[in-house]
Amino acid sequence: MAIEMVQILKPDGSLVSPKLEPKISEANLKKMYRTMMLTRFLDERGLALQRQGRIGFYVTSTGQEAIVGSALPLEPQDWIFPAYREHAVGLFRGFPLKIFIAQLFGNSEDLNKGRQMPNHFAYAPIHYVSISSPIATQVAQAAGAAMAAKIRKDKAVCMTYFGDGGTSEGDFHAGMNFAGVFKAPCIFFCSNNQYAISVPVEKQTAQPMIAQKAKAYGFPGIRVDGNDVLAVVQVVKEAVMRAREGHGPTLVEAFTFRMGAHSSSDDPTRYCPKLLSQIKIRRVESKRSH
Numbered sequence: 001m002a003i004e005m006v007q008i009l010k011p012d013g014s015l016v017s018p019k020l021e022p023k024i025s026e027a028n029l030k031k032m033y034r035t036m037m038l039t040r041f042l043d044e045r046g047l048a049l050q051r052q053g054r055i056g057f058y059v060t061s062t063g064q065e066a067i068v069g070s071a072l073p074l075e076p077q078d079w080i081f082p083a084y085r086e087h088a089v090g091l092f093r094g095f096p097l098k099i100f101i102a103q104l105f106g107n108s109e110d111l112n113k114g115r116q117m118p119n120h121f122a123y124a125p126i127h128y129v130s131i132s133s134p135i136a137t138q139v140a141q142a143a144g145a146a147m148a149a150k151i152r153k154d155k156a157v158c159m160t161y162f163g164d165g166g167t168s169e170g171d172f173h174a175g176m177n178f179a180g181v182f183k184a185p186c187i188f189f190c191s192n193n194q195y196a197i198s199v200p201v202e203k204q205t206a207q208p209m210i211a212q213k214a215k216a217y218g219f220p221g222i223r224v225d226g227n228d229v230l231a232v233v234q235v236v237k238e239a240v241m242r243a244r245e246g247h248g249p250t251l252v253e254a255f256t257f258r259m260g261a262h263s264s265s266d267d268p269t270r271y272c273p274k275l276l277s278q279i280k281i282r283r284v285e286s287k288r289s290h
Contacts, residue, residue: 002209003209003211003212003221003222003223004223005223005224005225005255006222006223006224006225006228006231006234006235007224007225007228007231008020008021008022008228008230008231008234009225009228009229009230009231020234021230022230022233022234022237024072024230024233028072031092032068032069032072032092032229035065035068035088035091035092036065036066036068036088036229038088038091038097039061039065039068039087039088039091040062040065042087042100043058043060043061043062043087043260046058046060046104047060047260047264049104050264051264054105055104055105055118056117056118057117057118057119057263057264057265058104058118058119058263058264059084059085059119059262059263059264060085060260060261060263061084061085061086061087061088062258062259062260063193063227063256063257063258063259063260064085064191064193064226064227064254064256064258064259065088066226066227066228066229066232066254066256067085067086067088067089067161067189067191067226067232067254068088068089068091068092068229068232069229069230069231069232069233069236070089070159070161070189070232070233070236070252070254071088071089071092071093072092072233072236072237073233073236073237073240073241074093074157074159074240075155075156076126076127077127077154077155077156078127078156078157078158078159078240079127079129079142079145079146079149079156079157079158079159080093080126080127080128080129080158080159080160080161081129081138081139081141081142081145081158081159081160081161082121082128082129082131082138082160082161083131083138083161083162083163083166083191084119084131084263085161085163085191085193086161087100087121089128089161090121090123090126090128093126093128094125094126095121095123095126095128096123099111099123100121103116103118103119103120103121103122104118104119105118106118111123112130116130117133119131119263120132120133129141134171135162135163135165135166135169135171136162136166136167136169136170136171136172136175137171138160138161138162138171139160139162139166139169139171139172139174139175139176139188140171140174140175140178141160141175142158142159142160142175142186142188143158143160143174143175143176143178143179143184143186143249144175144178145158146158146179146184146185146186146243146249147178147179147182147184149185150182150183150184150185150246155244156185157185157186157187157240157243157244158184158185158186158187159186159187159189159236159240160175160186160187160188160189161189161190161191162188162189162190162191163190163191163192163193163196164190164191164192164193164194164195164196164201164204164205164210165195165196165197165199165204166190166196167190167205167210167213168196168204168205175188176188176213176214176216176217176249176251177217179217179219179248179249180217180218180219180248180249181217181218183246183247183248183249184248184249185243185244185246185248185249186243186249187236187239187240187243187249187250187252188214188249188250188251188252189236189252189254190210190211190251190252190253190254191226191254191256192210192226192253192254192255192256193226193256193257193258194256194257194258195258195262195268195271195272197262197266198262198266198268198270198271198272209223209253210223210251210253211223211251211252211253213251214250214251219248219249219250219251220242220250220251221250221251221252221253222235222238222239222250222251222252222253223253223255224252224253224254224255225254225255225256226254226255226256227256227257232254235252236252238250239252
């Protein structure tokens, strides 16, 4: 059976229904907006720095900034096991911008002292676990950490992020199965941005609706508009509440689109016709404006 996509905002920014709007303070709305704008600016600067040869590598999250909504329902004691495009989540939780940028350069103020790849951010004070290169390893790690929290009887939940390509990895299935069996307080957040590097989602999984995969492991799967920050807040809020109350994990599929390259080492125009057409349109508009 199809899973209906949760949406609160229409494409024009109006509400689908006033009754659906989550209760979010004005301060938090502004904080999310500022974080989304900062993330977009960092992507522009980060990619420019890499092209200038000043840093070695950069991964953008352009088009996926609304993921910041998943950070709002979390508490300070909760843990983040990120993938590559969760800059907004870290910044919203208090990742210092200076340290964030220092890790890109691997300079003397980098807490990792250059021992990590650029874009492999980590910051212990906000429980932001280091990014790692192997795909989906963080999923099993988050399930284990969530189980440890349950055994210790603390109220921490674990949030792990991954892409649609990560759902075809063994660690995804192992982590999901473990969390489902033991009702670990874990939220699995899949950013379905349509491409696992250069492979479209329909060529790497026979199940086009990622949220459906949760059924095999005995817990709910929810599909949300990944560009609707209010819907992301609401869906994750419910998943966090469920986990914290001892009802086990939830798989959240945020349906979105990667608006740029997989990384600074990638040329998306070789495999993504949508991006190629967008780039051609921008070039025409740029010529007309000049």
